[in-house]
Amino acid sequence: MAGTSQPLHSAWSETIPLFAFSTAVTLRSSEQGKFIYCLRHILLFILNNLKAVCKKRQKQVECLTCHVCLQGLWASVLQDIYNEPKLAFVIRIRGINGISPTICKVLQLLHLHQIFNGTFVKLNKASINMLWIVEPYIAWGYPNLKSVHKLFYEYGYGKINKQHIALTNNSLIKRCLKKYGIICIEDLIHEICTVGKSFKVANNFLWPFKVSSPCVGGDGGNWEDQINRLTRRMYSSLHKNIFI
Structure with missing residues (x-):
């Protein structure tokens, strides 16, 4: 048929x-x-x-793809407006039980040798990949100036002659970092917050921040700007530095 x-x-x-x-x-x-x-x-x-x-x-x-491409192009042209965060504060929230050698090595590179240690990390492609590898073991996000100030003034310690010295005097900072243009704690905070050209030196000068366990919450992963809320819960009233 x-x-x-x-x-x-x-x-x-x-x-x-x-x-x-x-x-x-x-x-x-x-x-x-x-x-x-x-x-x-x-x-x-x-x-x-x-x-x-x-x-x-x-x-x-096709229209959506074109729109996304145009957004990316516009962001690259106006990079001063659409800059991504350059600084992260990373807190280790888990211990060493059952950790693979790769994760252990990455935690060492981030200077997170102990639980509830916190460090600053300059965000780039390599560091973000490292954070992804150890994400179940850390909480990280983008700190604001208020949180950085509180960390430095209450938990700030420097490596001076391989010793753990509280940053209670500007003369200690000036003696170690004067040649990099950092002579006081405010210079140190500015260098960290702006991720300046001497960021690596300034960050290596700092001892990892030791914070306390939060009473509530504390999941791993990227907290983005909510890391400031988490660090506030981790602040302890003990060991406050009276800055001179």
Whole structure:
């Protein structure tokens, strides 16, 4: 018959109920021809509509892709406005039980040797990859100036002659970092917050911050700006430095 000589697409043959074919076979030849003719037109109508819908969806996807590309281009042109955070504060929240050698090595590179140690990290492609590797073992985010001030004034310790010395006097900072233009604690805070050219030296001068366990919360991962709320819960009233 003329209607049965045209093959149907395999994807559509699966969607057609089997009873339709079994019913068509039992009909007389004239009725069977009319049935298949109508069925073919119905399928063609559905296919044409689906093609139109697919074209519409494809145009929407292309427009969305173009919009995303334009956003990225605009952000690269106006980089002063759309800069991503350059500084992260990272806190280790888990111990050493069951840690693989790779994770242990990354934690050492981040100077997170003990639980509830916190350090500053300059964000770039390499450091972000390191943070992703150890993300279940750390809480990290983007600190604001208020949180950095509180960390320095209450938990700030420096490495002076390989000793753990509280930053209670500007003369200690001046003696160690004068050649880098850092002569007081405010210079040190500014260098860390702005991720200046002497950030690595300033960060290596600092001893990892020791914070206390939070009473509530403390999940691992990227807290973004909520890291400031977490660090506030970790602040202890003990061992406050009276800065001179």
